[in-house]
Amino acid sequence: MDLRGHGKSSTENELDLSVETLCNDVIAVLKTMYGDSPPAIVLVGHSMGGSVAVHVAAKKALPSLNGLVVVDVVEGTAMASLMHMQKILSNRMQYFSTIEKAIEWSVRGGSLRNIESARVSIPSTLKHDDSKKCYIYRARLEETEQYWRGWV
Numbered sequence: 001m002d003l004r005g006h007g008k009s010s011t012e013n014e015l016d017l018s019v020e021t022l023c024n025d026v027i028a029v030l031k032t033m034y035g036d037s038p039p040a041i042v043l044v045g046h047s048m049g050g051s052v053a054v055h056v057a058a059k060k061a062l063p064s065l066n067g068l069v070v071v072d073v074v075e076g077t078a079m080a081s082l083m084h085m086q087k088i089l090s091n092r093m094q095y096f097s098t099i100e101k102a103i104e105w106s107v108r109g110g111s112l113r114n115i116e117s118a119r120v121s122i123p124s125t126l127k128h129d130d131s132k133k134c135y136i137y138r139a140r141l142e143e144t145e146q147y148w149r150g151w152v
Contacts, residue, residue: 001029003049005139007124015143019150022052027061042067051151089142096135099123 002009003022011025030038041064045053050073057068092109096102103118112118126135 001026002124003052005144007138014138015140017048017139017144017147019052019055019147022048023056023059026052026056027059030062038062038064040064040066042069044069044071045073046071047073048151085148086142086145094136095129095132096126099126099135102126102135 003017004011004025005014005017026043030041041062043053043056043062043065045051050070053068053070054073056062057065092111093102093105096105099122103115103122106112106118106122107115112121125138127138128134129136
């Protein structure tokens with residue numbers, strides 16, 4: 001599932017990326033999908049999603065949880081980089097004429113090293129801004145700093 005501020009999901013407050021809110025979102029979606037009779041569930045999360053999956057599992061709110069898979073989870077080295085994050089975000093390109101340009105920039109700029117993985121991961125981080133006739137980042141990460149430390 002897309003977490004708030006990611007992919008094509010939408011919520012009233014896209015900037016509330018607190019781990020508590022994200023966990024509640026995941027639990028609410030699963031309860032809406034399966035009600036009181038959920039099948040065996042395996043949570044899988046990548047990066048921040050991995051952190052959310054771990055926190056959801058720790059809450060023990062999903063009695064049918066049978067597994068947990070995390071890939072490149074936000075932890076130690078990522079958290080150590082937080083003091084530089086605002087600078088990193090202020091230096092990233094803000095507007096792209098096409099999604100392909102955003103993919104190229106992410107690899108050329110060093111935020112991603114592999115063009116194939118960029119083609120998978122970058123499109124869902126962007127949305128088209130009709131008024132500016134360009135693609136912009138969906139999540140304004142610089143406005144979510146208050147939640148960053150809770151992701152570990």
